[in-house]
Amino acid sequence: MTSVVSFRDPGGSLSLAGDRVIRTVRPEGVENFAAYLRSATVRRYAENRSLVTTRILDGDPAARRAPIVLEHERVPFPSYAHEWPAEMLLAAGDLTLSLAEDLLSEGLGLKDATPHNVLFEGPRAVFVDVLSVERRHERDPIWLADAQFTRNFLIPLLADRRMGLPLQRTFLSRRDGMTPADALRLIRWPRRWLPPYLEWITLPARASRLERPALYRPRLMRDAGQARYILQHRFRRLRKQLRKLSPQAGSSPWLNYENARPSYSAEQHAAKRRFVAEALDAMSPRRLLDVGANAGEYSLMAAQAGASVVAIDSDPAPLGALWQKARGRGAAILPLVVDFARPTPAVGWRCAEQTSFPDRANGFFDSVAMLAVVHHLLVTDQIPLAEIFDAAAQLTRRWLLVEYVGPSDPMFQRLLRGRGELYRWFHRTAFEQHAARRFETVFSREIPGADRCLYLLRRRG
Amino acid sequence: MRDSTRTMIRFTITSGILLIFLLVCAEVPLKAYADPGSGLLMWQIVAAVFLGAIYQARKALTWLRKRK
Numbered sequence: 162m163t164s165v166v167s168f169r170d171p172g173g174s175l176s177l178a179g180d181r182v183i184r185t186v187r188p189e190g191v192e193n194f195a196a197y198l199r200s201a202t203v204r205r206y207a208e209n210r211s212l213v214t215t216r217i218l219d220g221d222p223a224a225r226r227a228p229i230v231l232e233h234e235r236v237p238f239p240s241y242a243h244e245w246p247a248e249m250l251l252a253a254g255d256l257t258l259s260l261a262e263d264l265l266s267e268g269l270g271l272k273d274a275t276p277h278n279v280l281f282e283g284p285r286a287v288f289v290d291v292l293s294v295e296r297r298h299e300r301d302p303i304w305l306a307d308a309q310f311t312r313n314f315l316i317p318l319l320a321d322r323r324m325g326l327p328l329q330r331t332f333l334s335r336r337d338g339m340t341p342a343d344a345l346r347l348i349r350w351p352r353r354w355l356p357p358y359l360e361w362i363t364l365p366a367r368a369s370r371l372e373r374p375a376l377y378r379p380r381l382m383r384d385a386g387q388a389r390y391i392l393q394h395r396f397r398r399l400r401k402q403l404r405k406l407s408p409q410a411g412s413s414p415w416l417n418y419e420n421a422r423p424s425y426s427a428e429q430h431a432a433k434r435r436f437v438a439e440a441l442d443a444m445s446p447r448r449l450l451d452v453g454a455n456a457g458e459y460s461l462m463a464a465q466a467g468a469s470v471v472a473i474d475s476d477p478a479p480l481g482a483l484w485q486k487a488r489g490r491g492a493a494i495l496p497l498v499v500d501f502a503r504p505t506p507a508v509g510w511r512c513a514e515q516t517s518f519p520d521r522a523n524g525f526f527d528s529v530a531m532l533a534v535v536h537h538l539l540v541t542d543q544i545p546l547a548e549i550f551d552a553a554a555q556l557t558r559r560w561l562l563v564e565y566v567g568p569s570d571p572m573f574q575r576l577l578r579g580r581g582e583l584y585r586w587f588h589r590t591a592f593e594q595h596a597a598r599r600f601e602t603v604f605s606r607e608i609p610g611a612d613r614c615l616y617l618l619r620r621r622g
Numbered sequence: 623m624r625d626s627t628r629t630m631i632r633f634t635i636t637s638g639i640l641l642i643f644l645l646v647c648a649e650v651p652l653k654a655y656a657d658p659g660s661g662l663l664m665w666q667i668v669a670a671v672f673l674g675a676i677y678q679a680r681k682a683l684t685w686l687r688k689r690k
Binding site (some may be wrong): 304305309341367369376387394 | 659660664665666669670673674677678
């Protein structure tokens with residue numbers, strides 16, 4: 162079955178045909194695509210794997226004959242800006258600016274600047290919209306995508322860092338970032354008149370009253386050097402402003418959870434790590450989903466065991482730290498801000514442009530890890546235990562690594578908040594019975610001195 | 623610093639302050655459709671004019687130095 166997932170660009174469209182990613186370049190996009198193919202910058206970025214690799218299936222760009230049919234290498238697990246921690250949005254913005262700046266010397270540029278143009282392969286940002294590259298007039302000093310860059314990168318990061326508006330809320334409800342007028346409503350005097358609010362939000366929001374169609378007429382400088390000087394300065398400034406928004410160590414209670422490990426003594430933690438190592442050995446995971454990954458201690462173990470890991474958690478702060486760790490170590494981990502109890506919905510035109518998390522994840526993984534997370538789903542989110550195992554069985558094709566946390570555990574008690582009566586039925590036997598409907602136990606081990614038990618389960622059928 | 627460069631900087635700062643003053647006094651309009659990019663584009667144009675002037679001034683300065 163073929164589904165068209167990108168169609169707004171008059172230059173072409175993108176569709177998924179099973180596992181293949183096919184792009185059709187229409188006559189309007191052929192000239193720019195031919196310039197793209199000739200570009201040394203494009204080749205360099207593709208060699209560094211910062212740009213998606215492309216092969217021509219049909220058509221002749223040299224003869225400017227359309228349509229041209231292309232196939233892109235598939236990024237294994239697509240993700241969207243509304244699932245990224247701030248660090249990843251920043252990396253996507255940085256890549257966009259670098260590419261736009263490097264293309265400049267070849268008389269090329271980017272016609273848009275949106276996180277939709279970037280995907281992540283593990284922790285590495287990959288620019289995927291090849292039709293975004295366009296030829297520029299060498300004396301044109303204006304980057305039309307500048308405003309879009311501000312709406313999609315600078316203002317959302319500023320709102321996330323300083324206005325308490327998480328990226329997830331910005332991008333789930335808006336296709337094209339946050340406008341200055343939108344952001345202006347969130348800030349009060351005197352902040353409105355301080356940098357960077359003044360430059361990105363207050364003045365542009367107020368200046369929009371002066372809009373005229375003539376504003377968009379091309380403006381050419383006297384010489385190409387002057388235009389290039391202006392643009393290079395602009396890109397440098399945007400990059401400086403972007404990097405100033407690098408997230409600081411957050412105040413999330415889960416951020417230091419791994420170091421503090423309030424639920425385990427040193428021996429208990431060592432026992433858990435031993436079990437996970439043995440389980441990974443038995444599973445030999447290729448694609449693993451770590452649910453409730455927190456700062457990713459076990460994601461890193463799985464990546465070291467050879468798995469491509471998608472690590473999800475509802476808290477962006479530890480995931481941002483995990484992304485930095487994964488990038489530093491070259492570990493194949495894609496951290497995503499996804500609440501397992503309320504996963505990312507499908508959004509966009511006809512709810513088909515950006516698919517839901519379950520649509521992308523179900524059946525994609527051969528292994529799923531749910532360590533110290535079932536009690537949160539059961540008590541905090543009030544998801545029935547049978548539902549939790551049903552969901553796990555839909556996600557994994559084979560293995561489930563899961564931890565039982567019983568009612569006498571201090572964390573379980575904390576989550577109960579006086580609702581102990583509701584969970585009187587919950588104990589290890591009930592947990593195992595529910596698991597047995599969907600999975601068979603390969604091996605299990607109690608964590609000594611705790612009401613906790615670890616299981617490696619194999620999916621039935 | 624040359625007089626012309628000094629005058630240009632003074633002119634840019636004065637017109638910048640004036641622009642800010644005008645914008646502070648102006649209310650954000652109530653419109654059914656507001657172009658989300660126009661204000662940011664205007665800002666970019668102002669910055670481009672300013673940078674273009676710096677570029678020309680530097681070019682003139684280099685030319686003068688070479689003549690000496």
